[in-house]
Structures are given as structure tokens and as C-alpha cells.
Amino acid sequence: GFSALGQWQLARSVASAPVDRADTETPVRLASLAKPGLPVTDTQLGRMVTVNGDLVDADFVVLSNRLNGGTAGFWLVGHVTTDGGAELAVALGWAPTRARAVAAEQSATISSPLVGRYLPSEPPDQPDVDKGVQSAASVPAFINQWSHFGGSVYGGYVVASAPVAGLERIDSPAPSQEVSLN
Numbered sequence: 001g002f003s004a005l006g007q008w009q010l011a012r013s014v015a016s017a018p019v020d021r022a023d024t025e026t027p028v029r030l031a032s033l034a035k036p037g038l039p040v041t042d043t044q045l046g047r048m049v050t051v052n053g054d055l056v057d058a059d060f061v062v063l064s065n066r067l068n069g070g071t072a073g074f075w076l077v078g079h080v081t082t083d084g085g086a087e088l089a090v091a092l093g094w095a096p097t098r099a100r101a102v103a104a105e106q107s108a109t110i111s112s113p114l115v116g117r118y119l120p121s122e123p124p125d126q127p128d129v130d131k132g133v134q135s136a137a138s139v140p141a142f143i144n145q146w147s148h149f150g151g152s153v154y155g156g157y158v159v160a161s162a163p164v165a166g167l168e169r170i171d172s173p174a175p176s177q178e179v180s181l182n
Contacts, residue, residue, distance in 0.1 A: 036086040040120035040156040046175030050113040053082035065135040068094040074101040089157035093167025104166040116158040
């Protein structure tokens with residue numbers, strides 16, 4: 001009897017549990033999904049969102065060592081003030097060289113509504129930041145670099161679906177929805 005129960009328990013422990021397939025690809029308003037000042041939750045992670053706002057002039061950060069389809073390059077990250085008054089970091093596009101990313105700052109504009117994937121902030125600690133190399137998409141680090149901060153910021157950042165002029169689209173696949181074990 002104990003042997004049969006042990007085999008039953010073992011079989012149940014590796015049986016696939018049903019997975020909730022969340023729709024991450026239908027864009028929803030960022031304001032209805034997340035609130036400023038709060039971290040990104042599992043249900044928000046990787047969701048396609050829309051947001052209305054304005055790009056803050058000259059508030060750009062170029063991130064190094066960002067992979068795009070397996071190729072290392074640079075992201076141009078902009079500062080957006082949403083229509084609701086909150087601040088938001090937006091990855092505007094990818095470039096193979098730092099010079100190309102910096103050049104895109106001059107003509108960077110966003111459409112309204114902006115559509116993109118909402119992702120959590122990365123940790124700000126980086127060993128080479130004192131040498132001018134910044135590679136983390138860290139909202140706290142961006143706040144310290146922005147020329148103006150209104151006091152209310154989203155805990156994550158958005159990877160824009162359409163790049164600004166002069167840059168390539170950032171590869172931002174839908175989150176993996178793997179089978180979980182019981």
C-alpha cells in the first residue's frame with residue numbers, strides 16, 4: 001500500500017499543472033495596469049501598454065552592452081512625462097554604435113499614444129559606471145540623471161515598439177509562459 005501511494009505521489013509531483021495563458025500582446029493603458037511609485041508585478045511584467053505623454057528634451061541616456069537579436073550595441077533611453085504627470089523611462093531604439101545612438105537624440109520624437117512592452121527596472125549597481133559605462137535600464141539611476149523630476153515615477157520602463165528615427169527596433173519578445181510543475 002505504501003509503495004502504491006508513493007508511486008501515486010511521485011507521479012502527481014511531476015504532472016503538468018494548467019498554466020494561465022495571460023494575454024500580454026493586446027495593449028492596455030499603462031495607467032490602468034500600473035501605478036507610479038510601485039514596483040512591477042508578475043501580472044504587469046512584459047505587457048504591451050499604451051501611454052500618452054511628451055518626451056523631455058535633452059533627457060536621454062545611452063546604455064552600453066545591450067543585446068538586440070544576439071548582437072551587442074546601444075540603447076537610447078528617453079524621459080517621458082505622461083499626461084497624468086508621472087515620469088516614465090522609455091527605451092527608444094537600438095544602435096550598433098554609441099555615435100549612432102547619440103545622433104538619434106537630436107531628432108527623437110514619439111507618437112502618441114506610445115506603444116511598447118512594460119518591463120521591470122534593473123538593479124542600478126554597475127562596476128564600470130565610474131568609467132562612463134552604463135548598461136543597466138535602472139529607473140533609480142535615470143532619475144538621478146534626468147534634468148527635471150516631478151516626484152512621481154513608474155517602477156518599470158517601456159521598450160517602444162517603434163524606434164525613433166535613426167535607430168533600430170529593440171528585440172522585446174513576449175514573456176515566456178512555460179509549463180509549471182505541481
